[in-house]
Amino acid sequence: MSGSEKKLVDANLSVGFVAKRSGVKVSTLHFYExxxxxxxWRNNGNQRRYKPDVLxxxxxxxxxxxxxxxxxxxxxxxxxxPEQRTPTKQDWAELSKRWQxxxxxxxxxxxxxxxxxxxxxxxxxxxxxxxxxxxxxDHLGEEHSGAVLLERD
Numbered sequence: 001m002s003g004s005e006k007k008l009v010d011a012n013l014s015v016g017f018v019a020k021r022s023g024v025k026v027s028t029l030h031f032y033e034x035x036x037x038x039x040x041w042r043n044n045g046n047q048r049r050y051k052p053d054v055l056x057x058x059x060x061x062x063x064x065x066x067x068x069x070x071x072x073x074x075x076x077x078x079x080x081x082p083e084q085r086t087p088t089k090q091d092w093a094e095l096s097k098r099w100q101x102x103x104x105x106x107x108x109x110x111x112x113x114x115x116x117x118x119x120x121x122x123x124x125x126x127x128x129x130x131x132x133x134x135x136x137x138d139h140l141g142e143e144h145s146g147a148v149l150l151e152r153d
Contacts, residue, residue: 012043013050022058029058037061037075039084053086060087060095068106069099 019026029048032038038057040048057078064074077095081087087095 013052013054015040015048015050018050018054018058022055022062024058024062032058032061035071035075037071037078057086060092064095064099067099067103069102073099073102 013021015026015029019029022029024032029038029040033040038050038054038061040050040054043049060078061071061074064077065071069077077098078084078087081091085091
C-alpha cells in the first residue's frame with residue numbers, strides 16, 4: 001500500500017494532503033468551508049482534518065464550477081443530499097440533471113451572442129455610425145440599461 005493509499009484509509013486527512021490530492025489550494029479549501037460546501041473538524045492540536053469522502057465532494061464542486069454553475073447553486077444542490085453526505089454515482093446523475101437546464105440556457109445565450117457580435121454589440125447606444133438597429137432618441141434606455149438587444153430572442 002502506497003503512502004497515498006494509506007492516507008485515504010485513515011479518516012484523518014490533513015488540509016495539505018486534501019489540497020494536494022484534490023488539486024486546489026489550501027485557501028480554496030478554507031473558502032469552501034466558509035461557504036458551507038465542505039466540512040472539517042479540529043484535532044487535539046487544533047489542526048483541520050477531513051474525512052476521505054471530502055475528495056469526491058471537491059471533485060463534484062470542481063466539475064460543477066467547470067460547467068459554469070455558481071457556488072451558491074452548488075451549495076443549494078448539495079444541500080438536498082440527506083445528512084450532507086458526499087454524492088454517490090447515482091446522486092451525481094440526479095445532481096447533474098438539475099444543472100442541465102441551466103447549461104442549455106447558457107449555451108443558447110452564448111450562441112445568440114456569437115451570432116450577433118459582429119454586427120452590433122447590442123448596447124442600444126446612439127454612438128455607432130453604422131448601427132444596424134439605430135436607437136433613435138434612446139427608446140431602448142426606457143426598457144433597460146446595458147446590452148438590451150443581446151438579451152432578446
